[in-house]
Amino acid sequence: MIKPILGVSKCLEFDNCRYDGKLIGNDFVRRLKDHVDFVPVCPEVGIGLGSPRQPIRLVKINKEKNLYQPSTDENLTQKMKDFSKKFLEEHGVLDGFILKHSSPTCGVRNVKLYHKIGKAVGYDQTMGIFTELVIKKFPTIVVEDEARLRNPVLRDSFLTRLYTMTRLRESLTSKDFLLDFCKNNEMLFLCYDHAGPKRLIELLSSYSQKDFEQKFTALVFEILNKIPDSDSLYRTYAYIFSLLKDKLTVVEKDYFDVIQRDFSQSLVLPSQISTLLYSWALRFDIKSIISQTIFEPYPKKLVQEYSKNRDYSLLKL
Ligand code: SF4
Structure with missing residues (x-):
């Protein structure tokens, strides 16, 4: 049987890399381990944010989607773009990706995109910034988030x-x-x-x-x-x-x-x-x-x- 090459958000079963320093157990990802070649990645740790870390969010700045950390007032967008480009070049073949739902980095849908910097500013819904770059590079990649995969x-x-x-x-x-x-x-x-x-x-x-x-x-x-x-x-x-x-x-x-x-x-x-x-x-x-x-x-x-x-x-x- 063939083995797909499958990217996965590293916090799902692979590493304690979430913002709160935890790992999320996932039966489906665990079961897949014998049947696919996993490529785990945590883009937020990849750009130098530790674990645990202060929260980050997606914010519209000059009408563009930006990755922003309110506690440090740091715009992390370029760092994330650079990391993603390097990661996707290193892994030239990816058949699919299982991503962590609702994350500003890895979410596939329903991620909050705040209208501007500040509190109580309202938001639209969008895709995580890393996920967007993955799909741009591999338009025919099979992508889902772990929450939808419970269905x-x-x-x-x-x-x-x-x-x-x-x-x-x-x-x-x-x-x-x-x-x-x-x-x-x-x-x-x-x-x-x-x-x-x-x-x-x-x-x-x-x-x-x-x-x-x-x-x-x-x-x-x-x-x-x-x-x-x-x-x-x-x-x-x-x-x-x-x-x-x-x-x-x-x-x-x-x-x-x-x-x-x-x-x-x-x-x-x-x-x-x-x-x-x-x-x-x-x-x-x-x-x-x-x-x-x-x-x-x-x-x-x-x-x-x-x-x-x-x-x-x-x-x-
Ligand atoms: S959702 Fe993505 S960026 Fe956030 S901890 Fe998991 S792998 Fe890292």
């Missing part, structure tokens, strides 16, 4: 995008690898964009052009940059079924109709249909279906586990 749908989307973009990075070395990439991800892409696989194959014909790599990566990123809706999933499962149905018995076909109807009424999970289709593909050894990443877009061990540590004991009467 199972967003976590599944993050992992699917992260591992697919990593598979893409490793396939860019030849046209044949890219063709395999398109074939093996065809059904996954169909869940996101019905025209996606066709658009990618069309673009592949311009493989030898100078900016091909950039355009192809941007298109894959664009296709995946949404949450698939249930209609698209329904259509994709129906398509996979159409490739199998001639081999199935009448009873099996009828059963699939029932499962499909239940799915359209949200009575069964996508994973239940997917497992059924995969088991039929295995039985008939249909390699073009078995090889599809839709059945395991990222390592199974990263699927949210039924927590072994929780107390599920029932009340004893």
